[in-house]
Amino acid sequence: MLTRFFLMGLDRKAGLVLTVLALLAVLVPVMTLIVPEGSPWHVSIFTVSLLGKYLCFALLALALDLVWGYVGILSLGHAAFFALGGYAMGMYLMRQIGPRGVYGNPILPDFMVFLNWKELPWYWLGFDHFWFAAIMVLVVPGALAFAFGWFAFRSRVTGVYLSIITQALTFALLLAFFRNDMGFGGNNGLTDFKEILGYDIQAPGTRVGLFLATIAALALSYMIASGIIASKLGKVLVAVRDTESRVRFLGYNTESYKLFAWTLSACMAGVAGALYVPQVGIINPSEFAPASSIEAVIWVAVGGRGTLAGAILGAVLVNFGKSYFTGALPEFWLFALGGLFVLVTLFLPKGLLGLWAQLTARLPNAKGPNAKGKNAPNGNTADQKGM
């Protein structure tokens, strides 16, 4: 049953994505750990972490594409789920520091000692176990998304209104996590991690391990997402995207379908955040900023909305550009990012993958874009009901 589910989603595109991921999973560890440092084929440990970060963003973009590309819910608050997952992992890593903090308190993290707290708040209990933190990485974003979606979808808040209140949600969380008395480190967030599962978090081996874990999470999420899209459930989701009222009149409970995709997407975003934190070494409230949610939307738009593979491609490309330009031409980056938003929406409504499909369709002997374009959104009909 499960195998069939996964196999169903395996088309040519999925095969390509999984092959590339598998190649990365083999080549990068070999080039980092085995190839000697002087060799031109050597990949530095810094690059591995950078790649891992991109892949975490790719997972976030994949989660976003699932709801935006296939269900038509434009979330401007997915960074909230990402950051919540990150905080859950960060809390585990904080507890692992133990007495090695600046103040040497075996139980309380440094910032609590600094604030003169006497004991651990109840919501920190349990985070010294990895399994508990791992469950929380899924449960906290999932529960928030479920509660939020439960209310929002049943009240039939749609389109732009939904986008704006998702933005309000992440903004409220941003303000909340900035407060010192919330017990999440306030402005500085959680940082100074020492080890994960007993391994030194700075060691090259651990870094490669985290990179592999990210690839595994991304591949699994991709298979789940494409499995869903190919299933009957996926057809209903796409139908909801295109005309929700018609699907409702046909007797489907559209709210439940939306809620399922929404919650699943939030869990994926949480996993992405949890893998992101040990690789960059810090989580702070700025991850909740509405701007970062909107930036994630543009990754999806650049790669191609409603293509899954496009989301991954867009996230990696845009973030690579960001790393490059913020280093080389810092002034230029915001112009480039802003321009990207405008140009992609005006000229590339289907993103890079859509462009590729268009170009191959022009060639006389190509098989045609139908196989690929099948699931691509029909932008106009999908969005008109927004207003």
Added chain:
Amino acid sequence: MRRALRWLMAACVAIATTSAALAADLRPLVQTMGSGGYSGTEKALNQLSDAGDPAAVPVIEALQAGDLYVRKADGLVVIARKVGAGYALTDPLSGAALGEAAAGAIDRIKVNNAMRRAISAALGALTLMSPDPAVRRSAADAVFKSRDANALDALNTALAKEKDERIRRAMEQARAAVILTAGASDADTQAAVATLAGRGDRDALALLSMIAASGASDTAKTAAAAAVATVEQKLMFWGALQNLWYGLSLGSVLLLAAIGLAVTFGVMGVINMAHGEMVMIGAYTTFLVQQGLRTYAPGLTDLSVLLALPAAFLVSGGVGVIIERSVIRWLYGRPLETLLATWGLSLVLQQAVRSLFGPTNREVSAPSWMSGAFELGGLTITYGRLWIVVFAFAVFAALLVALKRTWFGLSIRAVTQNRPMANAMGIRTARVDALTFGLGSGIAGLAGVALSQIDNVSPNLGQSYIIDSFMVVVFGGVGNLWGTLVGALALGSLNKFLEPYAGAVLGKILVLIFIILFIQRRPRGLFALKGRAVEA
């Protein structure tokens, strides 16, 4: 009349002669300040204070500032201020210049902490007699704060002479505070309690509750406790009013920020995420206008805010028209794409301003008629805030008139309600679209002029308002200007009433959660459009 004048002249002469006589008496006292170490100085200080002559004020002030010295050559007490390598000497009483001296030729008269308190008490007592009413007033307030029993005699003397009603009241309150602190007969205490209850602010409350809890006599205690109750009630009333005023003030800021959005988002249905940047451009235009006036017409600087209004409207409106023609018109009917494209534009505009003006805050100074404050009962109202409230309502009224009573407004409404029909009636819909968007952006520019007075003019100015503006419009109901007004004022007041209990940040979070929940109940806002326009 003439008689009164003669009396006045006689009084002046009398005062002049006595003060001259006193000045003669003061000289030996001042001279003794320089001898006998701390205790000698303190003794002389007390005598100076007891003499009750305002002429001694500069001496004591110099002592407080550490400018009072003894000239080593002849032991004369002088005021010395550093000039270049040496010190310029002046006579402490007459203020006559006494030449210069090297640093080694004079000795500072040292002051310790115990004396500092005596100094401020002495200054308070002496300034009570000052001919300047403002000085007397602040002296009375200083005594009220210090509650120094030594000042009682001076207060009584000053009260006997005081003619100004308000200063008299301040002095009586100060006297009451001194009496209550020092302890006195029941009758005096009760009179003092009554006076303080009349003052009715937080300081009075603190003092009264101290009396109510202290070891004073029972009658005094009960009187104080009753007074505490009345004062608390009064404070609560004024506190509520003050909160209402703050709420109105914040509400009008929200209204200003949101009202342009009510046009672009509410009327046209365009999600303009670059709205905040239009506000920012308005603020920067104000800055430029002010800089220009400072350079070319310094006399007009006070009017810069007024001159900036049309400039900001035109600049922001112009940018709005360009944006509509170049980007937004291709995206009508695709609200989510519009959202992304305008977000991109907002990034570009922010970075452009950052590159042009730098990332730091720019200084926009308030004109003289917008600075200062006045008191209304227990309320303190700053002119700046008052003008912003007035301005917000004026803009709202003007927009309402423009939409309901002008040809342009009629075209806007026609295009909104039925585009093909409006087109068929000969309205150039494309032009109306551009101008409507320009109008909304221009109003955002006007908001920028007002916000430049109360917020930092920086490239991030718009960012801090964009989410609030959207909340206001969505809460009030899209497509309804009155909804925007009510939404802005309601959210502003809610925020300010939550603040004392929950703190600023938590208050804001609660408001956001409230809006999220509210949207669930009424997905179309407070004043939802009914009928066909809903599905359009």
